[in-house]
Amino acid sequence: MYSVRLWTVRHARFFERVYNMFEPVLVKLHPIWSKLGYDRAEKPMSKIEQACKGLLFDCKMCGQCALSSTGMSCSMNCPKNLRNGPCGGVRLNGNCEVYAEKRCVWVEAWDGSRKMKNGDRIFAVQKPVNFSQQGSSSWLRVVRQIAQREEQAEERS
Numbered sequence: 811m812y813s814v815r816l817w818t819v820r821h822a823r824f825f826e827r828v829y830n831m832f833e834p835v836l837v838k839l840h841p842i843w844s845k846l847g848y849d850r851a852e853k854p855m856s857k858i859e860q861a862c863k864g865l866l867f868d869c870k871m872c873g874q875c876a877l878s879s880t881g882m883s884c885s886m887n888c889p890k891n892l893r894n895g896p897c898g899g900v901r902l903n904g905n906c907e908v909y910a911e912k913r914c915v916w917v918e919a920w921d922g923s924r925k926m927k928n929g930d931r932i933f934a935v936q937k938p939v940n941f942s943q944q945g946s947s948s949w950l951r952v953v954r955q956i957a958q959r960e961e962q963a964e965e966r967s
């Protein structure tokens with residue numbers, strides 16, 4: 811919901827803290843996801859993720875969440891689907907070129923990033939959206955990546 815996502819961006823630092831506490835818990839559960847099977851965990855987890863992030867961020871379940879790099883403003887709400895915005899059409903009042911009554915998603919992203927501890931992640935260029943991951947859980951994808959990195963590091967040591 812538009813008003814909720816504006817509120818969430820105003821509290822970007824709080825949600826950054828929440829996520830920084832949440833992610834290690836998910837990673838700790840890696841042995842369980844592995845035992846259960848990531849594919850089997852996908853459906854229930856993506857449902858939970860969609861419910862939480864849909865309410866707070868108007869999440870579109872792109873499967874490659876970039877919220878921590880976009881000031882807690884979901885770039886998938888940009889009508890041009892820009893992964894690295896803003897476009898040149900931002901209005902003088904900071905509203906969107908396409909939706910004149912709404913704030914530019916990327917103006918919001920910048921504002922949110924200035925409130926965050928790691929807000930400078932906004933300067934990193936985001937990869938284009940891989941739409942084949944649409945609807946999948948970003949949480950499980952991140953956990954699997956971190957767990958794999960940790961396992962590789964252990965093998966090397």
Ligand code: SF4
Nearest residue numbers: 888897906907914915
């Ligand atoms: S003004 Fe902002 S939200 Fe609107 S299309 Fe451009 S980048 Fe996207």
